[in-house]
Amino acid sequence: MALTVEKLGVSIAHKVILHDLSVKFPSGKRTAVIGPNGAGKSTLLRTAAGLNSNYCGTVRLGGTDIRTISRRAMAKKLAILPQGATVPADTTVRQLVDYGRFPYRSWFRPGNAQKDREAVEWAMGVTKVEQFANRQVQTLSGGERQRAFLAMALAQQPEFLLLDEPTTYLDIAHQLEVMEIVTHIKEQYGMTVVMVLHDINHALQYADEIAVLTDHKVIAQGAPRDILTVDMLAKVFHVKADIFTNSQGAAVLSPVELVR
Numbered sequence: 001m002a003l004t005v006e007k008l009g010v011s012i013a014h015k016v017i018l019h020d021l022s023v024k025f026p027s028g029k030r031t032a033v034i035g036p037n038g039a040g041k042s043t044l045l046r047t048a049a050g051l052n053s054n055y056c057g058t059v060r061l062g063g064t065d066i067r068t069i070s071r072r073a074m075a076k077k078l079a080i081l082p083q084g085a086t087v088p089a090d091t092t093v094r095q096l097v098d099y100g101r102f103p104y105r106s107w108f109r110p111g112n113a114q115k116d117r118e119a120v121e122w123a124m125g126v127t128k129v130e131q132f133a134n135r136q137v138q139t140l141s142g143g144e145r146q147r148a149f150l151a152m153a154l155a156q157q158p159e160f161l162l163l164d165e166p167t168t169y170l171d172i173a174h175q176l177e178v179m180e181i182v183t184h185i186k187e188q189y190g191m192t193v194v195m196v197l198h199d200i201n202h203a204l205q206y207a208d209e210i211a212v213l214t215d216h217k218v219i220a221q222g223a224p225r226d227i228l229t230v231d232m233l234a235k236v237f238h239v240k241a242d243i244f245t246n247s248q249g250a251a252v253l254s255p256v257e258l259v260r
C-alpha cells in the first residue's frame with residue numbers, strides 16, 4: 001500500500017509553495033525527501049499526512065483519496081512526527097507515548113486497555129525509552145526526547161511513518177541511533193517511512209529511495225546512488241562536492257565549496 005501524491009498544489013499567503021507535484025512513496029521502503037531550505041518539504045509531508053486541507057490535487061493512501069478518510073481512520077494508518085514537536089509541561093514519557101493511542105479511543109468507545117498498554121510498551125521498547133517512562137519529557141536530553149516522540153508515533157501502530165528532520169539537534173551518535181530505529185521498524189514491521197533529511201550522507205546510507213524537492217516539485221526520484229550525485233548537488237544545492245567510498249564500501253559525499 002503506497003502513499004501517492006498527484007499534481008499537488010499548495011499556496012500560502014498568495015505564494016506558490018508546491019505546484020504540480022507528483023510523487024509516490026512506495027510501500028515498505030524508506031524514502032528520504034531532500035531539498036533546499038524553504039523548498040516545501042514540510043508542507044509536502046503535512047499535506048500528505050492530512051494536516052493541511054488547503055491544497056489542490058490528490059493524496060492517496062493505498063489508492064483511497066485521503067479527503068474521504070476520517071481523521072481517526074487516518075491516524076490508525078499514518079503517524080507524523082513534525083519538526084520541533086512540543087508537549088505540555090509535566091507530561092511524562094509514558095503519558096506522551098500513550099497519546100499515540102488516541103485514535104483507538106473515544107468517549108463512547110474506551111478502547112482496549114490491554115492492547116493500548118501492549119502498544120505503549122512495545123513502542124517504548126523499540127525506541128529504548130522504557131527507563132525514562134516516569135520522567136517528565138521536558139527533563140530529557142534532545143536525543144532521549146526525540147526517541148520519546150518517535151515512540152508516541154509508533155504507539156499509533158501506523159503503516160506509514162512520516163518524519164520531519166528526525167535527526168536535527170542530535171549529536172552524530174544519536175543521529176545514527178534514530179536512523180537505526182527507523183531501519184529496524186521498516187525491516188521488522190514493514191512500515192513505510194518517509195523522512196525529510198538534510199544530511200545527504202544519511203539519505204545515501206539509510207534511504208531506499210530519494211525524492212528531490214526543488215522549484216515547487218519533485219524533480220527526481222530513485223535509488224540513492226542514482227539520484228545523489230555530484231551533478232545533482234551542484235544543480236540543486238549549488239554545492240561542489242567530492243564523492244568517496246568509505247571503509248564499508250558505501251559512497252560518501254563531501255561538500256567542498258559553493259558553486260557561484
Ligand SMILES: Nc1ncnc2c1ncn2[C@@H]1O[C@H](COP(=O)(O)OP(=O)(O)OP(=O)(O)O)[C@@H](O)[C@H]1O
Nearest residue numbers: 012013017035036037038039040041042043044196
Ligand atoms: N504559515 C505560513 N505562512 C507563510 N509562509 C509559510 C507558512 N508555512 C510555510 N511557509 C513558507 O512556505 C515555504 C516552504 O516551507 P516549508 O517549511 O514547507 O519548507 P522546507 O523545505 O520544509 O524548509 P526547511 O528545509 O527550511 O525546513 C517557505 O518559504 C515558508 O516560509
